[in-house]
Amino acid sequence: MKTFALVGNPNCGKTTLFNKLTDSQEYVGNWSGVTVEKKQGVLKNSEINIVDLPGIYSLSSYSEDEIIASNYLLHEKPDLIINIIDAANIERNLYLTTQLIEIGLPIIIVLNMMDEVEKHGDSINYEMMSEILNIPIVPISAAKSIGIENLIDILKNSSIELKTESVLKSTEEFSLAKKIIVQLAQVNISCTILTAMKIIEGNRKRRCIRRKRRKINRIIIKKRNRRTRRNKKINIASNIFVDIPRKSWDIIIATDRYNFIDNLIAKCVNKTHVANAIAISNKIDKILVNKYLAIPIFLLIMFLIFECTFSFGGEFLSGLIENFLDNISILTEQTLLSLNVKPILIDLVTKGIISGIGMILVFLPQITILFFFLSFIEDSGYIARAAFIMDKPLRQIGLSGKSFVPMLLGFGCSVPAIMSARILDNEKSKRLTIFLTPFISCSAKMPVYAILSKIFFPHHAGIVIFSFYLLGIILQALAGIILSKTILHTDNSNFIMELPPYRLPMFKNLIRHVYDRLKDFVEKAGSVLLLASIIIWFMQNFNFVFCVVSDNSKSILGMIGKFIAPVFTPLGFGDWRVCVALLTGFVAKETIVSSLSILFTDISIALPQIFSSLSAYCYMVFIALYVPCIATIYAIKRETSWKLAIFSIMFQFSVAWIVSFIIFQVGKLFL
Amino acid sequence: MKNTLEKLKRYEKAVISEIYGDDIKQKLIDMGVIPGTEVMISNIAPFGDPIEICLRGYELSLRKSDASKIFVTTKD
Incomplete structure (x- = not known):
């Protein structure tokens, strides 16, 4: 089975295209970074795997989602890279393309949002662009479903080969990269042009040159199969650096890439209006981000x-x-x-x-x-x-x-x-x-x-x-x-972020989002909440020896509730049933309501007998702040560590307890 | 005239000449902020920071402290 990878800048319509190609319904939004994990699907009526990677601006791996994408491309080596480009923002989008070419995998370019370009009165001569780049280009509009069938046919039937090595062919860095590749080949290390470019760039930073070298060595060592040959390779890798003249290679290489792109655009893109989408966005921003009106x-x-x-x-x-x-x-x-x-x-x-x-x-x-x-x-x-x-x-x-x-x-x-x-x-x-x-x-x-x-x-x-x-x-x-x-x-972070042009959300997409959420919600009601409801009902009607109890304060739940209740008495809610409800809220917050309505026959009559207005308020404050549900804790663990997840539980609980305690005790003085 | 990016007036066009700051340089290069690129400030956040710049047909936001590491030349 073949695997094709969808690669492109954030917010260029990758996920929309992925959904169209595979019939799946992944989440789409208009901000950079919606897709944070790679997703897989099967191309319609075929046996081709499509992998949707997080949006990236380049292959230099600055943030985590970029690392996911770069690692996938460099190590998993998909059979084809589908490089999707936002035609309305073609200049910056092509920068990634110039790097993707250098990975040495077959590549096809998909020009998305062609409808927006045409709407603004611009035109792109994609045939000529395809000829210059020597890469097939397919124009589409993923949102409007234009050109999708054509693209699927091309993906299914044609065998695409890579015919270009790099867009930097006549430059100094390209000949240097070639030398590096040849040198590494002598010790049986295969190296892409892109990696060679990274080695050239990495050589410059004098201040941290040693650390950088180690990092580059690591890149090279990864490509090596046997451990025993390590020392030899490090020497060779170090030798290469001596050959590279000291220059600001990072800027030189980027400038050369952009020079190529500027030439390409001058030849193939006909812009009648100067960035119309931006002009409209600027007008909207004059109001929405106005100094006085924004807040x-x-x-x-x-x-x-x-x-x-x-x-x-x-x-x-x-x-x-x-x-x-x-x-x-x-x-x-x-x-x-x-x-x-x-x-x-x-x-x-x-x-x-x-x-x-x-x-x-x-x-x-x-x-x-x-x-x-x-x-x-x-x-x-x-x-x-x-x-x-x-x-x-x-x-x-x-x-x-x-x-x-x-x-x-x-x-x-x-x-x-x-x-x-x-x-x-x-x-x-x-x-x-x-x-x-x-x-x-x-x-x-x-x-x-x-x-x-x-x-x-x-x-x-x-x-x-x-x-x-x-x-x-x-x-x-x-x-x-x-x-x-x-x-x-936290140390100094930055706020270097793209501000995408405003788009009128497509009703279909909105419905899709809402539907997905509701489906989750109903599924949760049908699984977790159903199970929790049955267990709670069981635990409040039976005691520890599984006999039916007439007084449910003697039930399993009653025992547990009474055990934990003293913790909450200073907060104004020491009744065992409301404490048990808090416990069940750990599974999912909705369960609190389910539990209360199972534990009390009619909550609108029963609760006022247990709570005063003040203690009811404190109860809600506690719920607003106390431990996150299991799913959230797991998400925290997955994104960071168990340490932080457990710390989060303890921290939230303490804050909730202290704040409720203060509100209840202070409130008591006045009410 | 040489200046740093954040000192430009709103809508004043300039060309990037140099970039300092090792921590953000790579990120800026990835976003197309390199010497020779034409930029202008298109918006300033209500609290005075960050700023929004327009370059290469799209819009990018960055903080003034980072913009001060980017040198630009204006036409006059």
């Missing part, structure tokens, strides 16, 4: 999202689902009764399963609306501007503007948010960003806030819910300031 607009956008999510989605649509589920519950109970099913089983179905999962399904509309807006922000390109606006304030708390992307996505779900922290190319800021992301209340906590606020603060539910989000953000900032100066020390 008010940003806050207004956030406010509108929450208002739509909670008021419209919460009050109206959720009410409809709630009625519907109530009817189902009654209907099921009657049906089961008429079938003479044992009462305990009826109890399991209605009080365990239906109320456990039903409570969560009520929130489908809210989650739909929230994700719709988050996807809109992501697809339109505003998210990059928000990062741009927030860079300076975020720097004060040890983060960078790029940290804003994970923070914003964190309102949806912490797991993808933590994954997206990979766009940070500084390891230390990345760790701090990941660590602070769970402070943002994710959509799974929304049901808890909504239900409890409605019971205890019926007239001020909106403000109360908003206060949890605000509290999370404030504590995140405080934790950032403290941690960045102490244990999770």
Whole structure:
């Protein structure tokens, strides 16, 4: 089976093309770094594997996703490189192409977004470009599905060979690279032109020359099969460096590449309007990134999202689902009764399963609306501007503007948010960003806030819910300031980031995003929550010797709850049932609501007997801040280490406990 | 006239002449910020930093502290 790799700059439509080529539905957004891991699929009606690599600007491996892509290309050696180029931003996109050629693998260029180019009145003579580069070029528009069938045919049927070595052929560095390759070949090391170029570049830095040499040796040693020949090779590698004159090779090579590109563009691209997309984006930016308007607009956008999510989605649509589920519950109970099913089983179905999962399904509309807006922000390109606006304030708390992307996505779900922290190319800021992301209340906590606020603060539910989000953000900032100066020390990061032109999100893509999220949500309800509901129901109806108990405070759950309750008594909620609910929230935050509704027959009557308004508020504060769910902890572990994941659990728990304690104890003095 | 990038006026065109700063140099080169490239500042963030520059037909943001490592020449 053949493997083709999709390679291109970030945000050039790679994932959209990948989805079109393979019929899969991967996540697409309008910011650099959406694809952070390589993904595989099979080309339609064929036996060809397509690998979608993270977007990269070059093969110099600056950030983690770039390393993933470069390593894959250099070591796995796919059968064909499909180099996708954003035709509207062709100049910078071709830079990567000039490097890809030097890997020595067969390559085909796909010119994407041709429709945008034509819309602006420009034209690209891709046939001539193909001739000059000696590489086949296929024009397409992935978003509009133009030229896809043609591309699939070409990929399936033709055998593409590499006919060019490098675009730098007549330059000094090229002859040097050739010499290096010849020298290395004498000791049976194969070396691509690209690697040779890297060796030339690496030779320059006088200050850290020794370290650099070791690094280059490592590159070469990797290519060597036998350990015994190590010393010989290091000597040869060092000898090569003597031959290279000391110059700023990194800049010389890049300049030569760009000179080639400039010539190519002068010959093949006809630009009538000067970068129209940018002109439009600049006009929008004059308002959205305006000195005085930027912050008010940003806050207004956030406010509108929450208002739509909670008021419209919460009050109206959720009410409809709630009625519907109530009817189902009654209907099921009657049906089961008429079938003479044992009462305990009826109890399991209605009080365990239906109320456990039903409570969560009520929130489908809210989650739909929230994700719709988050996807809109992501697809339109505003998210990059928000990062741009927030860079300076975020720097004060040890983060960078790029940290804003994970923070914003964190309102949806912490797991993808933590994954997206990979766009940070500084390891230390990345760790701090990941660590602070769970402070943002994710959509799974929304049901808890909504239900409890409605019971205890019926007239001020909106403000109360908003206060949890605000509290999370404030504590995140405080934790950032403290941690960045102490244990999770961050050094100087940078904010070198592309600001993509604004694009009107395609409705189809938005629906796709929302659908994916909802599918996750419903699947979770059908698996984790279903199982959790059954286990909770079981544990509250049976004791440790598996006998049915009449008083559920003597059940398994009752015992556990009473054991942990003293920890929470100083925070105002020492009832064993609400403590157990917190415990189950560790699996997934939605489970808290499921547990409460299983443990109490009618929460709107039962909870006011346990909680005062103050202690209910403290309970929600605790939920807003305490340990992340299992999936999040695992994501933290995968992106960083177990050490940080465990530290995160302890840290979040302590902060939650202390803050709730202060609010409860201080509040008691006034209320 | 020689100057550093962040000192340019908004929409004032200039050509990059030199880049310092080993930590960000490679990243800048990858993004097409190399000597000979025409640039201009197209926007400044509301808090005064970072700045948005326009080059090679696209837009890039960077902090003033990093921009101060890029030398440019203006026409006059």
